[in-house]
Amino acid sequence: MTASAPITQDVLTFPRKLPDGPANLIGLTREQLREALLAAGTPEKQVKMRANQLWQWLYQKGVRDFEEMTNLSKDYRATLAENFVIALPEVVTRELSEDGTRKYLVRIAGGHEVEVVYIPEEGRGTLCVSSQVGCTLTCSFCHTGTQKLVRNLTAGEIIGQVMLARDDLGEWPEPGQGPEDKPRLLSNIVLMGMGEPLYNFENVRDAMKIAMDPEGICLSRRRITLSTSGVVPEIARTAQEIGCLLAVSFHATTDDVRDKLVPINKRWNIEELLEALKEYPKVSNSERITFEYVMLKGVNDSDEDARRLVSLIKGIPAKINLIPFNEWPGAPYTRSDWKRIKAFADIVHDAGYASPIRKPRGEDIMAACGQLKSATERARKSRKQIEAEAGIGNGSA
Template identity: 80%
Template sequence: MMTDTPITPDVTALPRLPKRADGKVNLVGLTRPRLREALIAAGTPEKQAKMRADQLWQWIYQRGEADFAAMTNLAKAYRATLAEHFVIERPEVVSKQVSADGTRKYLVRISGGHEVEVVYIPEEDRGTLCISSQVGCTLTCSFCHTGTQKLVRNLTAGEIVGQIMVARDDLDEWPNPGEGSDLRPRLLSNIVLMGMGEPLYNFENVRDAMKIAMDPEGISLSRRRITLSTSGVVPEIARTAQEIGCQLAVSFHATTDEVRDKLVPINRKWPIAALLDALRAYPKASNSERITFEYVMLKGVNDSDADARRLVQLIRGIPAKINLIPFNEWPGAPHERSDWERIESFADIIYKAGYASPIRTPRGEDIMAACGQLKSATERARKSRAQVEADAGL
């Protein structure tokens, strides 16, 4: 591998402390140290800054409060100072669609007028939110609708964690005044970074957003309930375990480089052997924290019994489970879903080899919210760096 190959693509990422046109800074997405620094810069005495940051953290992420005036454990004058310098701003929900199966798809607007899609999937024992990390995607995977939308920019940490917050708003999951945060049943219990974009091409912002989501004094999601899915950005895989610590899933989808080069073009940079080496060395891989291999079932492309047997051989020695995904069609898709009998035969071979091989139930197909179907309604082309910055008021 060439040492001068960039790990991340050349895309515009907004500054960590983006100011709005009115000069105010959005506190959503700032890490605890950055929040403390921002408060000091706005005049909070340094000796008080940690305490004030802790208080704000609980209001923003534990209570879901967006109005400084409602933060009654802060002095009235200090609340006015905060309102003068800061905002607590989530992405704007442009539209919400609800599937016949209860799945909800949100189209949310972020800085610069760009839009991403977020999907909430309710189940009997959990509620999973599928969130996005980029506007568009650079990977052009042939089975994925997002891959037909050119990459515009990375999302900020605030725009990523903001997706969780708008879903909790819609689910009415924030506690009422005087109510403990653990008294209500958790409707949003799991996060999957499987929406638009490649999370490991936006590592720092994804890391910061997930650290906020995991913080026990805020949204308080267990790291075991957060799964990051990558197409195989090999240099960032170990770092995911070290700096985020969440569960790992890999968009695998093929058992030969010839096929994977076509389905997942990043394979041309980091082929199957390099990817598997990184997964075998993954610091958190164990029988209790297995790596999930995602495998979309494409008729006549990657669904033969020989593929199933080859898959088992490839992953041998890696604590793993294989998640089989019936292909979810979208307008103009070049593939078809494998027949159900073929999917079951494939799963049976994997199961008999000793690996869990659940077949994912398609959810939200009627509103184009199923796996591989997400695409912004209005984003169709990459904007230049100057355009993105101008739109964002930078």
């Protein structure tokens, strides 16, 4: 398959304007915000200043009520209220794991739902954000992959996940405080939730630019990691237009196995993917690519796989994230034994690569890596159906 082949998904992205109502300001880029304010009657000489004021209220202070925007005149606040809303996705449920992980079931426009996960760690906190309702990639080890793709999320629905998590964490500054006066509980974003981010590139890009804006949420680009299953033509664009760190759902060392685990490999195989990664503009020893590798018993966890992995990534500044498989109802695989994972990690480490073994988080609330699947879209499949789609016969579980 050539790189010129179309790669976008023919799915609806819900419009920024709410049905028969005012436009939502959340998710508009700075330029789009200025254009919206001009269209609502803001004088051209004032529009840049007004956009900056609104931006800070929305993304630095977390204010949702125009009446609280006290450096705007009462008349202008009334104009804003007539023309715009400030709307986030709705939190339907919030589950708290024994290890402190929080999982939010979030409802977006159209009644669809996605899941968002906050993982607290020592000195930091990571939010796992979704980019699509469902997923088109059908990775056989991933629970989300058993849910059909419904639609892309808008930029507002993506950055809205960050904002609602900050609400829940109490991270916005109090009146009279600056953003530096509150501890940074949400310090990192990983685009590793539901969906393939590079199949919703523009909305992901716009949302992350809002997250990185120094006059708003103000996260460093190096605190944002985008995970892709291997949409090769969009990889360089990620560095150029977002500038974040990159992670790759790799999971296999031969095309035969990866075709089954990560079916996008049939379109862009391991060789094509690795060539794109070698040329990734941001690759350096300080900004390594993360190779995500889920450990599946008897499938991809042999010493030979470990040695082959090391050989494949030679020349790419990288670290290997080993992920013990997080089981879910009907899963056709089981987790590799701990000794096997450790032996695999030792081979990778001895070859000079960092090989941390990811500690499963939030398993008791189905919030761990590969377990996300929105409740309303959870059409249960039998083990045989999943195994048949994965092309693995009777499976190993």
